[in-house]
Amino acid sequence: MHPKPTQVRPIQRMAQAVSKCSAEASLYGKCILADYNSVHKDMCAKEFLKLKDCYLAASKGGK
Structure with a gap:
């Protein structure tokens, strides 16, 4: 079963959040x-x- 195009998989959400925290990493x-x-x-x-903290903020859309 393929996810709907508008549905974001957890791994995609994690990757997006991690990419916003490169300085902290x-x-x-x-x-x-x-x-x-x-x-x-x-x-x-x-x-x-x-x-x-950066990851958590980014994963919630706060950063």
């Missing part, structure tokens, strides 16, 4: 890469929360 990635040999819990929590 870049900052998070740079934080992880800065010391990738000793990644630990909450190492980049601030950057991750910014990325998460």
Whole structure:
């Protein structure tokens, strides 16, 4: 069964939201890469929360 043309699949919605958060994703990635040999819990929590907030806002159409 094919989705209706006006129906947006969840993966499409996710891709659209993620594409709006490239700056936040870049900052998070740079934080992880800065010391990738000793990644630990909450190492980049601030950057991750910014990325998460951006994604949530974008997925709801807020960004």
